[in-house]
Amino acid sequence: MPPELKNLVLATLLFGSTAHALENAETITTRTHRLTEVRNEIYLAQSTAPVFNSNSLVIVNDRDVIVVDSHVTPSKAVDLIESVKAVTPKPITTLINSHHHWDHAHGNQVFKDIQIIGHEFTYTKLAGAPLIELAYQNGLKGNAATISRVEQAIKDAGSDEDRKQFETYLELFKEHVHDFDEIAPIPPNITLSDRMTLYRGDREIQILFLGRAHTGGDVVIYFPDDKLVYTGDMAFAGPSYMGDGYVDEWPDTLENLKQLEFDIFVPGHGDPITDLNRLDLAQAYYRDLWVKTVAKHAEGISATEAAQTIDMTNHTDIPIQKTGVDLTAVQRIYQRLEQPD
Numbered sequence: 001m002p003p004e005l006k007n008l009v010l011a012t013l014l015f016g017s018t019a020h021a022l023e024n025a026e027t028i029t030t031r032t033h034r035l036t037e038v039r040n041e042i043y044l045a046q047s048t049a050p051v052f053n054s055n056s057l058v059i060v061n062d063r064d065v066i067v068v069d070s071h072v073t074p075s076k077a078v079d080l081i082e083s084v085k086a087v088t089p090k091p092i093t094t095l096i097n098s099h100h101h102w103d104h105a106h107g108n109q110v111f112k113d114i115q116i117i118g119h120e121f122t123y124t125k126l127a128g129a130p131l132i133e134l135a136y137q138n139g140l141k142g143n144a145a146t147i148s149r150v151e152q153a154i155k156d157a158g159s160d161e162d163r164k165q166f167e168t169y170l171e172l173f174k175e176h177v178h179d180f181d182e183i184a185p186i187p188p189n190i191t192l193s194d195r196m197t198l199y200r201g202d203r204e205i206q207i208l209f210l211g212r213a214h215t216g217g218d219v220v221i222y223f224p225d226d227k228l229v230y231t232g233d234m235a236f237a238g239p240s241y242m243g244d245g246y247v248d249e250w251p252d253t254l255e256n257l258k259q260l261e262f263d264i265f266v267p268g269h270g271d272p273i274t275d276l277n278r279l280d281l282a283q284a285y286y287r288d289l290w291v292k293t294v295a296k297h298a299e300g301i302s303a304t305e306a307a308q309t310i311d312m313t314n315h316t317d318i319p320i321q322k323t324g325v326d327l328t329a330v331q332r333i334y335q336r337l338e339q340p341d
């Protein structure tokens with residue numbers, strides 16, 4: 001059994017999510033979530049279930065609550081809504097989708113009676129055929145792979161204690177996979193193409209499309225007074241998933257992001273980031289990956305071989321430690337070269 005699996009399972013079973021909250025930030029822990037106040041009643045909501053999920057943002061205003069991103073399944077969205085009640089009795093009036101990916105938007109149906117705001121591209125994707133989207137299909141494959149890895153780990157367990165922990169995890173994970181049967185995606189019911197501003201009391205909330213990046217319709221949620229921005233999956237501490245992204249345009253979009261005045265950003269997965277230099281590192285990575293992949297394509301090298309041989313280990317600060325890149329990233333770049341739009 002791979003030791004990293006054992007570590008993951010044990011860590012998540014014992015400690016919940018492996019993410020760490022901001023130091024000194026107020027944190028509220030519910031049965032299913034940890035809510036960390038990033039700034040001024042703007043909370044990062046992270047599920048503590050040891051399964052893959054996205055971040056959500058919970059914005060408590062003077063009279064209402066706005067949620068950004070609806071989690072991975074309707075069941076996880078219900079848990080999120082329950083957890084918001086531990087923070088405030090104010091009603092959730094608005095959901096914003098940062099982008100269309102399943103892990104951020106497949107809880108949407110639970111919010112069907114309120115306004116759901118997203119980019120036009122997000123609308124098109126979620127109103128189209130979201131259940132056959134590549135990223136979602138990869139997610140389903142990931143679920144199946146996790147089940148077989150944990151089943152194998154049960155067989156190979158060195159002690160009764162280990163076996164019991166793996167069995168407990170398998171039961172929990174299968175329950176989570178069962179929740180996927182309930183997914184019936186719904187799109188936003190309010191769309192934007194470039195920008196929209198919500199005013200809530202003294203709070204100004206800007207929803208901005210800064211260009212194509214992780215998808216064709218990423219929006220960031222910007223709080224100018226709090227110098228905070230929620231970036232979804234467009235900006236991480238390093239490279240993000242590129243399987244349906246725009247690696248050629250991504251650095252420019254990040255450049256646009258850098259023009260905003262902020263000193264902390266909350267990514268779509270993981271913890272808030274104050275080291276804004278991470279954005280420069282990501283830009284350099286995408287630019288370099290694009291050049292290296294274009295060269296492989298020009299030489300007629302297959303995507304599979306290119307994915308194994310492209311060397312990004314010069315990006316030591318990210319850090320990239322071994323040769324090779326994600327195959328879906330290379331396939332996507334090849335697709336962009338062959339069918340530009």
Ligand SMILES: [Zn+2]
Binds near residue numbers: 099101214233241
């Ligand atoms: Zn995504």
